[in-house]
Amino acid sequence: MLTESLIALAAAGGTAVVQAAGTEAWEGVRSGVVRMFRGRPDGEAEVEPDLERTALLRASDDAEGSSRQVSLWEARFTSLLDDADDQVRQQAETELRRLVSSVPGVADRYPALHVHGNTYDKSPQQYGNHNHMQIHYGSDA
Template identity: 70%
Template sequence: MLTESLLALAAAGGTAVVQAAGTQAWESVSERVPRMFRRRSGSGGEDEARLGLERTALVRASDDEEGSSREASLWQQHFVTLLDDSDDQVRQRVETELRQLISLVPGVADSRQVLNVHGNTYDKSPQQYGSHNHQQISYGSDT
């Protein structure tokens, strides 16, 4: 089972692949993604990734927002599977490569900030409220 931060990383990776299509970042992204899947057990991971990239480029070129959203979800799932199928050492390498991939696409890394908080103990139950780009978490009254 992957951590929330790895799931968020996979989601950002999926978004990065789709957002890169048709931009200057596409050449670098379309070279890196198949290399990431070369490690996958079984044959054909690299070829499948190339075919997926071609499909993504076609969908992006058609300006189909629903299709682009589906492509991002598909890539997210591919990255989740890649991270989940890996041992710890390979997972760390995949994480690093995925972060580098995301950094190639302007705006994706900035819009996918992830806060990792774990292992905390509170004397009151936290309450969380949020809407779109704002989140508020409170741990009891201020009095």
């Protein structure tokens, strides 16, 4: 099972692929995606036509088609990260973070990408009603 951070990374990756199409970042993102899927069952041969479709839809300003492409790439990246052994997952995560960071503004839309290694020495206590929530770690003293 993927962590929240990896799920957010897959979503950001889907957005990055679509946002990069037709920009200066496209060739770098495109080649990075091909590298990530090389040698996998749904590898390079399967990825190339989808990358071309993404570029064509983005160029046609088809908002609905672009949205579907974001979902397609998010699902592909989720599957890649979820199905891989630890070494392949780590490599894919590194490459995906690089791709996301190469497309301006994408990483900023996914706050979960910026949370790492949170640990707390006290159990959290949650209080709330309707639309107000307070979370306390440890005593208030």
